[in-house]
Amino acid sequence: MNTLAKILNRSIAGPFYRQHAGAFLFLFFLLFGIQPSFNDALRTHYAFITGILTSLNFFFIALSCWIFYAVKTFLFFLSCLQKEAYDFLYDLNALQPRKKFMLLLKLNIVLLAPVLCYGVFIAGVAIKDRHFFSGLVVVLVILILHLLAAFATYLLIQKAKFLQQVIRKNVLLPLPKTLFGFVLKFVFRRQFITLLIVKFLSFGCLYFFVRTEASVFEERMLWMLYLTSLIGHSILVYKNFHFMEGELSFYRNLPVSGFSTLLSLFCVYVVLLLPEAWALRALITNRGNASEYLWMLLTGPSFLLLLHSLLYTEDMKMEEFLKLLFGVWLVFVFFSLSRNHWLLPAICFVFSPVIFLISYYKYEKNTEIEGLE
Amino acid sequence: MLQLTAIRKSFGSHHVFSIDELLLPNGLFWLKGANGSGKSTLMKLIAGLLPFEGEIILNEKISIHKRPADYRFLVNHSAAEPIYPSFLTGNELLEFVGAIKKGTAQQIEEVKEILGIDSYLANPTGSYSSGMLKKLSLLLAFTGKPVWILLDEPFTTLDQASQSALCELLRQRHKEGISFIITSHHDIETSDIYFNKVFTLKDKQLSETISGQ
Numbered sequence: 357m358n359t360l361a362k363i364l365n366r367s368i369a370g371p372f373y374r375q376h377a378g379a380f381l382f383l384f385f386l387l388f389g390i391q392p393s394f395n396d397a398l399r400t401h402y403a404f405i406t407g408i409l410t411s412l413n414f415f416f417i418a419l420s421c422w423i424f425y426a427v428k429t430f431l432f433f434l435s436c437l438q439k440e441a442y443d444f445l446y447d448l449n450a451l452q453p454r455k456k457f458m459l460l461l462k463l464n465i466v467l468l469a470p471v472l473c474y475g476v477f478i479a480g481v482a483i484k485d486r487h488f489f490s491g492l493v494v495v496l497v498i499l500i501l502h503l504l505a506a507f508a509t510y511l512l513i514q515k516a517k518f519l520q521q522v523i524r525k526n527v528l529l530p531l532p533k534t535l536f537g538f539v540l541k542f543v544f545r546r547q548f549i550t551l552l553i554v555k556f557l558s559f560g561c562l563y564f565f566v567r568t569e570a571s572v573f574e575e576r577m578l579w580m581l582y583l584t585s586l587i588g589h590s591i592l593v594y595k596n597f598h599f600m601e602g603e604l605s606f607y608r609n610l611p612v613s614g615f616s617t618l619l620s621l622f623c624v625y626v627v628l629l630l631p632e633a634w635a636l637r638a639l640i641t642n643r644g645n646a647s648e649y650l651w652m653l654l655t656g657p658s659f660l661l662l663l664h665s666l667l668y669t670e671d672m673k674m675e676e677f678l679k680l681l682f683g684v685w686l687v688f689v690f691f692s693l694s695r696n697h698w699l700l701p702a703i704c705f706v707f708s709p710v711i712f713l714i715s716y717y718k719y720e721k722n723t724e725i726e727g728l729e
Numbered sequence: 730m731l732q733l734t735a736i737r738k739s740f741g742s743h744h745v746f747s748i749d750e751l752l753l754p755n756g757l758f759w760l761k762g763a764n765g766s767g768k769s770t771l772m773k774l775i776a777g778l779l780p781f782e783g784e785i786i787l788n789e790k791i792s793i794h795k796r797p798a799d800y801r802f803l804v805n806h807s808a809a810e811p812i813y814p815s816f817l818t819g820n821e822l823l824e825f826v827g828a829i830k831k832g833t834a835q836q837i838e839e840v841k842e843i844l845g846i847d848s849y850l851a852n853p854t855g856s857y858s859s860g861m862l863k864k865l866s867l868l869l870a871f872t873g874k875p876v877w878i879l880l881d882e883p884f885t886t887l888d889q890a891s892q893s894a895l896c897e898l899l900r901q902r903h904k905e906g907i908s909f910i911i912t913s914h915h916d917i918e919t920s921d922i923y924f925n926k927v928f929t930l931k932d933k934q935l936s937e938t939i940s941g942q
Contacts, residue, residue, distance in 0.1 A: 533824045538814065545816050603814040606869075609776045610829045611802035717797060718780045722741075 360448075361462050367442070369466040372432050380470075405478050408494065409487040419497060422471045424552075426505050429467040431549060433509050448513055460513075461506035468502055535607065535620040540627060542599045543592060550591055555631055558585035563635040570643055579692035579700075582652055585632065586659050587685050592628065593660050594677055596621075597667040601721065614713045621664055625657035632656060651697040658704030659688070665708045668715035671722035730754050731775070731877060731908075736783035738770060745770055746933045748783070753910070755876075756925030757903055760912045761938065766930040768912040769809050772881045775910070776806035788876070802830065805873060809881040809912070811866035815855025819865045823850065823872070830873025840871045843898050845891060859886045867895065871902065878902070880911045896922055 373380070391397035407414035436442045448456050465472060475498040482491020531537035543551055565573070565581055600607065633656070639649040666680060691699050736748040745767045762768045773779045777793055777800060785793040785800075793800045813822055827837060841850075846864050854862065863886045870878050884892050899909060899922060911924075927938045 533821045533828075535825075538817065538821075538825070541816060542814065599814070603812055605778065605812065606806075606808070608778045609801055609804075609806045610826065611798040611800075612829060613798050717777070717794075720740075720780050 360459055364459065364463045365466055368433060368436055368463060371436075372429065372467060375432075401477070402481065405481045406485070408478060409482055409485070409490040415490075415494070422498070422501060425471060426468060426501055428549060429464070430505060430508055430512075433467075434512060437512060445513055456513075457506060457510050460509045461502065464502055464505040464509065468505060471498060471501065535604075535612075535617065536623045538604065539596055539599065539621070539624045542596065543624075543628065546599075547592055547595055550595075551628075554588050554592065558588055559631045559635050561585060562632055563638075566636055566638040567642065575648075576693055579652075579697070580689055582632075582636075582655075583659075583685060583688050583692060586656060587681055589628065589660055590663055590677070590681050593625075593663045594667065594674065596624070597664055601719070608717075614716055615709065617716070618661065618665075618709055618712055622657055622661050625660040625664075629656040629660070648697065651701055654701035655704065658701050658708060662704045662708045662711070665712040665715070668712060668719045671720065730788055732784075732786045732789070733775070734784045734786070736774070736781060736785070738767070738774060738779070738781045744933060746930060746935065748935050751935065753908070754925075755906070755908045757899070757908065757922065758910045759924040759927045760910055760930065761914065761927060762912070762930035763914065767933070768914075768930055769881050771930065771935075772806065772879045772910065772912055773808075775877075776804060776879050777801050778806065802873070803876045804879065805830070805870045805875040805877070806879045807863075807866045807870035807881060807883060809885065810859075811862050813854040813862070813865070816853050818853050819846075819850030819857075819868075822854070822865070822869065826869045827872050830875075832872035832874075837868070837872060840868050840898065843894050843901075844868060845894060860888065860891070863887060864891065871898065875907060877908050877910070880909060882912055884913060 387401070388394075388397045391400060404414075404418075408418045409415075437445060448459065451459070475495060478494050479491055482488065482494070531541050561581055562578075562585060565578060633653055636649060636652055639645045639652070663681070663684065666684070667677070670676075672680065688700060688703075691703065731751075731753040733748050733751040733753075736746075736751075738745045738747075748771075760768050760771065770779065774781045775785060777797065787793075787800055787803055791800050791803065823837060826832070827834075840846075844864050844867060846868055849857065849861055850865070854865065857865065863883075867880070867883060870880065883895060887895065899911075903909065928935055929938045
């Protein structure tokens with residue numbers, strides 16, 4: 357390995373794996389650790405691989421996972437490029453195009469190593485079970501994915517200045533210059549991956565659940581699932597809150613009424629929950645349950661608003677916030693068991709403003725206090 | 730007029746300062762103090778950025794607690810080390826603050842010209858130097874219809890030309906009836922600026938040091 361490749365690996369691939377070590381560990385546990393024995397794990401993966409080789413649907417599910425992972429590595433590369441410390445990457449433009457491409461291909465091979473490893477196993481199984489054609493397709497797809505990833509990073513370095521200009525001019529996201537627009541912009545720019553994951557899980561679960569035959573599951577299960585998916589959004593709420601109290605702290609000096617701030621935040625959460633609103637629309641089209649749909653539509657953003665308001669009661673660390681979330685979830689699940697589902701949005705609409713208006717101007721970060729004590 | 734009554738500020742168990750009674754008529758005031766004496770905390774407190782015990786009343790009727798929006802409409806603040814979302818441009822922030830504080834385009838252009846703020850406002854604040862951020866913060870503080878402007882270390886990180894321009898702007902706005910509280914641990918009293926009173930925050934107490942003109 358030449359010096360340049362080593363530098364790229366140490367400055368990009370290394371930090372990528374270190375930063376995502378927890379996620380990899382979790383994934384590894386999910387894929388191998390929960391099986392009773394190593395042989396069982398092998399059998400499960402053998403079944404997965406056979407599925408990929410024999411079923412087109414299974415293949416597309418695997419492909420979307422690989423693409424998702426490739427996008428993740430690409431975004432990590434992009435975030436590196438935006439840091440001053442990584443300005444040396446632009447020096448790669450001085451290399452011959454072929455050499456530069458090969459260098460970035462090597463980097464992407466390291467970054468996409470988990471996909472490549474699984475690809476090798478798939479090729480092995482394809483040869484063993486004589487699925488030559490489908491095996492060849494999978495290998496080709498993984499190869500193309502690597503080439504595309506290398507090409508994307510190649511273009512990114514070459515066109516970085518142009519892309520930065522595009523981003524600077526906010527061509528990609530023309531949102532209003534209000535609190536609503538700023539918080540949404542923050543979500544789309546800084547929490548994009550989190551948003552993608554949360555939406556993928558939340559939308560997917562709700563969409564398929566609502567379309568399942570009503571007799572299969574009890575109706576109240578949908579509320580439990582919906583409340584759980586809303587709790588999943590709490591990470592976005594938590595980060596929005598800290599964005600407002602950090603980078604946007606000057607907002608506290610602006611003459612804006614509490615209700616106006618609340619309304620802006622409510623609108624943010626309405627926009628964020630649009631995919632869920634779309635997923636749940638089958639409540640009307642398939643089940644003809646318009647009132648239930650209305651209560652769910654109202655509960656979603658108002659519930660997130662309640663979580664946001666609760667964050668003002670005390671400067672909570674994530675651990676404390678999670679405990680609070682569990683408590684709130686239990687209370688709402690309890691109310692969702694009743695027949696009066698209008699109670700859920702009503703609770704949110706009553707308590708959010710009360711808590712917000714009482715706590716907003718009293719809130720202070722603990723970090724400042726701890727530094728002095 | 731700004732009236733501070735029974736002010737007590739603590740961070741947890743750490744007591745920062747107490748002010749029993751302070752009456753500031755309209756004018757130009759200099760708040761002095763060593764590093765860590767609580768100058769910025771007092772400024773943030775008057776600006777409504779931090780919670781505290783006590784009461785601040787503006788023009789004998791507008792309480793910071795009872796009429797928070799009205800109070801904040803009349804009191805502007807520029808932080809010692811301003812922080813803004815790095816993905817937002819100066820223009821976006823200016824449009825946002827200008828709309829809320831009811832700043833006119835003419836007023837903004839005038840301050841921009843005096844402070845020498847040029848085309849960089851179209852770029853995201855993440856690309857600004859500390860001096861550029863400071864100028865943006867000053868520009869935002871001069872936007873709207875404030876009766877009090879709180880400037881925390883306004884001369885720090887500014888070049889010589891910008892410092893002179895700021896002095897000129899202060900004089901001009903003061904003549905128009907705006908009152909100022911300025912913090913600095915440097916000697917900022919020049920032939921251009923005369924302070925009505927100078928206060929020092931020391932040993933958790935605020936005391937009047939010199940009576941100016």
